[in-house]
Amino acid sequence: MNKHLNLLFTAIGNICRNKVRSIVLILCLIAVLFPFVTAISISEGIKFQSLVSIEEGADIYVTEDYFGSNAPISLDYVGRFKKMEGVTKVFPRIVGRAYFTNRLATLVGIFPENLPESIRLSQGTMFHEKGDVIVGEGLAREFRLQPGVRFSLSINTSKLLRIVGVFDSNATIWSANLILMSFEDAAEFFKVKGKATDILIYTRSGYAPILAKQIQENVNASTSGSPETPLRVQDKTLVKRYFERGFNYKAGVFTALYTVAFALAIPALLIVSGFGQTERRKEIGIIKATGWQTQEVMEMVVLENLVISLTSAPLAILTSMVWLKWFNGAFIAQFFIAEIGLMAPFPVPSRFLPLPCLFAFIFAIVLTMVGSLYSTWRVATVPPVEAMR
């Protein structure tokens, strides 16, 4: 035990004595690890917010089905669904997209009584009158919008809208580029009558799968042979699955890019860890000549790497936290959130979980070990006189 403690203290001593090499190595590791930690924490943050949104959302989403895709649904169904056993609440919604100058915004039309209680505004009030809208923090910040401002969108310039409120910056990222208005205004804006993009059904606990099946089977059976189109029913589980599939694709794109960067970092670290390699080579030769064994030299180097990794990984996590707090995850968040550009105009969600932090530490170890173990072993196994030469 004493021997291992001695080697550990010697390893720490070596790190402190070779300051420049140690600092450069730690900085390189931080540079490699911090994008990974940042990305994972953003990914986890978005995933968490999304799953919370899905959990808090409706139990069943119903649309019409055209060629296997979602299509607007007739409002006539609202009454029919309300009558079904186990249904607690049913309301239609219009969701569309339109450009606000050069920014693609999501327009949502909903009846005021169906607005979620969790909505928080940083300015103004909820909409009460025709043409009133609430805009997301991202749009408000980017275009300096505030309550009282009137605007129209290119898709329907005749429809004049008035901002009465701005979503709170701590609201979910989905609200950043959102324009929320009454159902009637949305219908008027998109020029649709008697239709919604989907109908949201809330059910009593445990009823969702049964109701989803009933709607799918009964309603579709009743419409077979009639001019009505079949319905497309999606429950929470399905929505979750869609979300995860889409999200994993984005995370996959980032992982692929990161893997390339990681692979490129290995030769870079080999060069950095080769800093002062001639001196190191000689040192290994000297200590072997004084009676050290190869395994003791290797143990000392492994301990050096462990200490370097234990220093680098928390620093990378700390840098990542700072990057998210002060720079809002710039350059990295765009891989996960569409159309936000380099700097997100709203607070990017993030979550630091233990497992990714552990991965950061493991990556640091892998990188440092790859950079030094083989070269050390090669030097330590040649006759000391050759290493000292």
Next chain:
Amino acid sequence: METVIRTEKVEKIYYQGKPEEVLALNQIDLEIIKSRFVLIRGPSGSGKTTLLNVISTIDRPTKGRILLHGEDVSKYSDVQLSRIRQKTIGLIFQNFNLLPRLPAWENVAFPLLPVGIMEAERRRRAVEMLIRLKLEKRVDHPPEQMSGGEQQRVAIARALINDPEIVMADEPTSNIDAESIKILFDILMDLKSKGKTIIVSSHDPIFLDYSETTFLLKEGRLMSIEHKEPR
């Protein structure tokens, strides 16, 4: 008379199989008796340092056998050779080979680290050794703050810290001043009086007065062996 080291037909070839191949040691047969002061002499490039490296086990011979207490160490594994260097042989290098940035006491105590001796005890032993070598004022000084003679004494202290049976020194007078040479001889004679086997490789004739066995090398060949009565 106990033989500590014997070499049989030892050869060392550098850059073997290449156009620049060098035969540094050629069929060396010698025997070193315990507690003797042995000098390996010869002109520059004669193979003195190579022979010392090979018999001190920090280099391997290309051919031949090296017997330490009758055991053929030329076939020993890396681990076995490390054990020999740790317990049996103390080496003093021509250019001292101290670890830069480490203070004198840590350089001296470095061979004790894998033995498992903790810092306080390591320091105590190293300081004791440095005091013996009149370096009490240099205990916490790194090599670059010491003269050549002082650095050499630190290297001697390091070689002696594990109380080896054989002490080997390569050209020990080449990088130190006259006063340091006198101190060096005092140390070597003191070690000899304690029964240690001293093996010195040097072209400096000053050692001829002290050596009991002198091996003369020329172009990698052992030209002569001279024995004198112990002093």
